[in-house]
Amino acid sequence: MKRILALVLSVAMLFTLAIGISGCGGNEQTPASPDSSAPAQQTSSAPADTSTPAPEVSDDPNVKVLNLWSFTDEVPKMMDKYKEIYKQRTGQDFPYEIKTTIIATTDGAYQPALDQALASGGADAPDIYCVESAFVLKYTQGDAANYAAAYKDLGIDVDRLLKESEIAQYTVDIGTRPSDGKLVGLGYQATGGAFIYRRSIAKDVWGTDDPAVIKDKIGPGWEKFFQAAEEVKQKGYVMLSSDGDLWNPVRNAAEKPWIVDGKLYIDPAREAFFDYAKRLKDNGYSNDTTAWTDAWYADMKDAGPKKVFGFFGPAWLINYVMAGNSGGSKPGEGTYGDWAICEAPVGFFWGGTWVLANKDTKIPKTVGQIIEWITLDSSETGLQYFWANGTLEGPGGTKDTVASGAVMKKSDGKLDFLAGQNMFDVFVPAGEFARGDNMTQYDETINTYFTDQVREYVNGNKTKEQAIADFKQLVADNLDVIVE
Amino acid sequence: MxxxxxxxxxxxxxxxxxxxxxxxxxxxxxxxxxxxxxxxxxxxxxxxxxxxxxxxxxxxxxxKVFEGKAFNPLVGFKNSLIIAGGATVLGIYFSCLTAYALVAYQWRLRQPFFTFIMAVLMIPAQVSGIGFYQFMYRIGWTNSYLPLILPAIAAPAMVFFMRQYLLGALSIDIVNSARIDGANEFYIFNRIVLPIMKPAMATQAIFAFVGSWNNLFMPMILLTDKAKYTMPIMVSLLRGDIYKTEYGAIYLGLTLTVLPLFIVYFALSKYIIAGVALGSMKE
Amino acid sequence: MGPKKLKSVSYAKYGYIFSIPFVLAFLIFTAYPIFYTAVIGFTDLKGLGKTDFKFLENPLQNFEAVWKNPSFQKSLENTAIIWICNFIPQILLALLLTAWFTNQRQKLRCQGAFKVLFYMPNIITAATIAILFNSLFGYPLGPVNDLFQMLGIADGPTEFLRDKWTAKGIISFIQFWMWYGQTMIVLIAGVLGINPALFEAAEIDGATSRQVFFHITLPSLRTIMLFTLVTSLIGGMQMFDIPKLFLNGGPDSATLTVSVFIYNQAFSGSYLYNRAAAACMILFVIIAILSGILFYLLRDKDAGKLKKQMRELKKAQKAARRAEA
Structure with missing residues (x-):
């Protein structure tokens, strides 16, 4: 009996092998992947190919469909406006059918599908695809960077437009491919971060809520920040809600990325987070919540154990998270209108979407025009003007910071939530302080391991040395990175 | 006292x-x-x-949040129903067929085949996951329901359950008398054996339908065409990115997703209440 | 066809014919991908979008790398702990409920409703359950914390989800709670299949409910218990959704299961497909060994019974043939 079973199984295996060989056949011409052992290194601070002008490009007239891949409906929705603008500008209907594919980033499903679509090519391959800050490096500088088209090869006059639109440097750094120094991706939203604080608490502690004064109380640098935390505590408040709030600016202030020459590197600025988080907890400077949990949201409307002085975040945190959780919708209700923003002790950015094009697109001209409209058009019919003023879907929408400083300078960023403060005044310089040259495509994973170990240390479960050793072990166990 | x-x-x-x-x-x-x-x-x-x-x-x-999003409950219901319904029907039918082959016929490889099915039962899903997904891409079966439905034909746990049930419920006399009446083997299976298996089928149908309906990862990777999204994919899209998560709408979507399951579950629940008798080989 | 030709031999081919769909579907959708996975385990395939790979000089290099990987070892330990902590209470509760619901002397009212309700946690998706439990055990504010402080169990808020053991415990509980209903349904099905004559005989002998359960019901459930044990073991070794979605393997890798480890190898940044594949195969071998042990432990009597049953079946067929003749 056993022999028969063995026979059946071996026949089955042979059979599958046959399928395997015949199935593998036609798959040799996929683009060679870039060297994965060389993850994102520090990029040059500007695209290196400044001298060559953008070439003339043209579309394949046989192609009628434009494939757009995204993980939210944000960019697909912009296309409706683009068609409208296209008609205004050219007097003709937009000649392509836009086929959008939206796959949520939930459970990491977007990336495998996108990777496969890029690798397979063909008529259904994406022409334009969006990537999120958590995994943008993989597509602009890491394993998947070779699928991206240089903006210049799409006929975009990159050098002139970058200057004209005043695009924040960190976005350019992230969107520049190190292998050839070419720009392959830019965003439309600026995600430079500020310190968002409570006016009433500022008045109680320092007698003023003026951002210019508060800025100098909480920074620059973390020593001044902790001094301020002590003063805030004396009055019965806490400085922050969670240590996670502190991590975002600390993380972004590092000189060097997590991986240098293929080896794990713990930047002193990041290692210091062990001490900052410990100080925060031991001195009671925070409510000890976890970001994105009920207790954290509750702190935005004074529902926590102690009133929280501030949060670190970009404009989207104000618009999409804090405003709704402030317990009101107009000044006087809840904490709505009792907030202001000022420069953070260190510059940072958090989140954002980058727009890329497939180098094999058959319609580079059209793709280039769309990408230019989204990322580099600083005119009043460019996407970013609508986006900044909240008028993409008619007046009264949410105002947001945009990649182009030029657009923000001519837009109105006054928010009732900030008691009429013009948020662009702070967010434009904030974008300039942020750094995009200290990231790797592994950041999301490494950051999780790191903060998890910091919490172990802060909660007294481990010594700092043990936590660092365990962190290194986790990286070595799970990633293709040399750990010493 | x-x-x-x-x-x-x-x-x-x-x-x-x-x-x-x-x-x-x-x-x-x-x-x-x-x-x-x-x-x-x-x-x-x-x-x-x-x-x-x-x-x-x-x-x-x-x-109202649904309106602006790629969330169309009717399309989602339809797609999920095709996949979960197709997988359940195929899984049940072919599991019964395989179980019947194992119980009613004397053939040389019967015992090895049963051992083989028990071995297949031990294969963890992840083991085939990576290969399966790349295989489907290679033969161009993305945006097709087939890779989500057809694998259900080989459901070892279900075959085992059906086999146990048949051992207790199938009387070989009925089969033999049908043969004497001139019925062919397929007819006997479809018309005589399947009706006997109803309670076991109902119980397994619930398990299979729920599992297939709630399946998210494979459909999400394989189905990229909006018109083909299943309910769980649509709900996961509501989650979007971290900046603005519409929790109320997500819960509404989840509630809508569960409703058809409730209907199927309660429609079949009388078999759970009555119970299914599995032959335990201890006669 | 003459009656003489109606021999069992002429039907044997239907055994093969009816098994073909299963075998085909298995070969295409399971065997081939597994084979593919197994092959990858011996290669240098890593990195995104790569399709060309070569076999390693040391074919077991990936297997060694995984086997010696501290995270993998920890994930094995975690998986075992979480599975045991979920399976033992699960099977005990399912047995208890089975005993209650099949007790002929003391029928509970609303039995049907209870049976239907107990399976319900299985209907809801893992993602939803993960979100709900995250909120339930929220810190410093959260329903469980509020309750504990109200009842005076704890003075201040407890950070449940940062403690390794409570985190493991909660995941075990979720697994237990999601699956005991299904286990109960299967066990009840097994009890209903026991020959009623056995129960009647016990009744006549004046056995108590307890005696009936331990001396008739439980021994008769051997096969079904084996099935439950093996399917639960396999499900448990593959546990992925809840540990991944609930705490993403944390805190400090306390809920990192083997499947989450495999996922991390393949998708968390380095695309180590070869190591993930090797880990898959190791998992498969572990499951096969454990299942083999279970089969062996619960084997002897069954095999005997099976042979007896086959004899009976043959006898019945002979009788049938005789009847035809």
């Missing part, structure tokens, strides 16, 4: 049983209740306090 004490003992034990059962029943209902209540609550209400036993007033506005 003794009778009285046993009577008391019985009442006490019965009360304990009821208390345990009611407690477990509450534990079962709770998440559904919270989910449905959250479907009527606003995103910020939920962020402030995710768990509430009372409804709120945002049901309509949660529905």
């Amino acid at each position: 003794r009778r009285e004490s046993t009577l008391v003992g019985r009442t006490v034990s019965k009360t304990i049983k009821y208390i345990v059962c009611i407690f477990l029943a509450i534990l079962s209902i709770m998440p559904f209740w919270i989910m449905m209540m959250n479907a009527t609550r606003g995103t910020y209400e939920i962020q402030q306090n995710s768990i509430s036993l009372l409804p709120s007033t945002y049901l309509i506005s949660n529905f």
